[in-house]
Amino acid sequence: MSTALTVPFTKGHGTGNDFVIVPDVDGSLSLSDEQVAALCDRRFGIGGDGILRVVRSRELPEGAATPDAEWFMDYRNADGSAAEMCGNGIRVFARYLVDSGLVDLPDDATLLVGTRAGTKSLTRSEDGFEVDLGLWRAETDEVTVRARGLDIPRPGQGIDVGNPHVVVALSSADELDGLDLTVQPRLTPEPPAGANIEFVVPADPLVDDGVGAVTMRVFERGVGETLSCGTGVAATALAVRLWAGERSPERWRVDVPGGRLGVRITHHEDGEHVLLSGPAVLVYSGQVTLA
Incomplete structure (x- = not known):
């Protein structure tokens, strides 16, 4: 028998690139590819280009954590597949952390966020946030x-x-x-x-x-x-x-x-x-x- 799972969420976007943000600060939530796709479905779900799972880095399995960043952005595409990085998503992720009170980010401060592409640093900008994507x-x-x-x-x-x-x-x-x-x-x-x-x-x-x-x-x-x-x-x-x-x-x-x-x-x-x-x-x- 399947068990229903109720989760809180927030919908956000960066220039129309939209995401379902799912808080999971203690790392207890495991979403299947099918569940991610259902959440991102624009007709039968919430709708989004992907999912941002908000989790503390220390709660990730060994080898996946980013020790220099308290928070990790677990980004999944709309089909459930994992992606290395998302430039719009990480700014929306930062907005969620700040607006939900999980972090304090003064104008002159830097926020570190872990991703599958390594740790990225963000600062406030005139129109939102700026992220250093690193080397290219x-x-x-x-x-x-x-x-x-x-x-x-x-x-x-x-x-x-x-x-x-x-x-x-x-x-x-x-x-x-x-x-x-x-x-x-x-x-x-x-x-x-x-x-x-x-x-x-x-x-x-x-x-x-x-x-x-x-x-x-x-x-x-x-x-x-x-x-x-x-x-x-x-x-x-x-x-x-x-x-x-x-x-x-x-x-x-x-x-x-x-x-x-x-x-x-x-x-x-x-x-x-x-x-x-x-x-x-x-x-x-x-x-x-x-x-």
């Missing part, structure tokens, strides 16, 4: 992307910002608008763990007052097209910066269907870090019962 890497392997609405496969630039992305440059806003992302784009060769795929059109002019500008749509692995993808926004800015050459700016604004996010690149002893900033909103809270 441009992939050198050639990859092509086939998508419905494109006449021929296009070359893609692999970018790793703690999770994998492939960025594709398009020629115009009309070409971007004409994409049908209800069908999953295909990568050749297909990465073993898949990748998020970003389609981008640079602004004209590309740089205004020292800030680069682009427009983007994204297909997220395990989800589909979303209104925004934080790490995808960072990967997009990095790819366009790479294409633009050595004199390209280190600050970018990226417009997505759900709004606008900021990206900046900083230099450290261990290399270049990419930072993502933008809003994080909590919408409502409640309880839900799962089989």
Whole structure:
């Protein structure tokens, strides 16, 4: 006989990239892939692009904890699969911690959050929070992307910002608008763990007052097209910066269907870090019962 499980939740989003936030401070909750998918179902559940389980790092199994961060963001995609990192999700995670009173974050303080991609640091920003995604890497392997609405496969630039992305440059806003992302784009060769795929059109002019500008749509692995993808926004800015050459700016604004996010690149002893900033909103809270 199955047992019903009632759990509290909060719904939140970052530029329309939405999440079901489930508090589990003592690490006692285990959600199956099917339960995650049911919570994220937009017709029969709460609806979301993924789940953020809020758990203390010390409550995780040995080897999974992040000792330098009290809190761990257990992020799962809408299909239940685990993901390394989520740039919009971690800002919403920070908003939940602050607004629920689990942490105190003064304007000049830093919040450390554990993820499967390591510990990330967040600070407050003018429009919400800024997260240091850490080191990034441009992939050198050639990859092509086939998508419905494109006449021929296009070359893609692999970018790793703690999770994998492939960025594709398009020629115009009309070409971007004409994409049908209800069908999953295909990568050749297909990465073993898949990748998020970003389609981008640079602004004209590309740089205004020292800030680069682009427009983007994204297909997220395990989800589909979303209104925004934080790490995808960072990967997009990095790819366009790479294409633009050595004199390209280190600050970018990226417009997505759900709004606008900021990206900046900083230099450290261990290399270049990419930072993502933008809003994080909590919408409502409640309880839900799962089989």
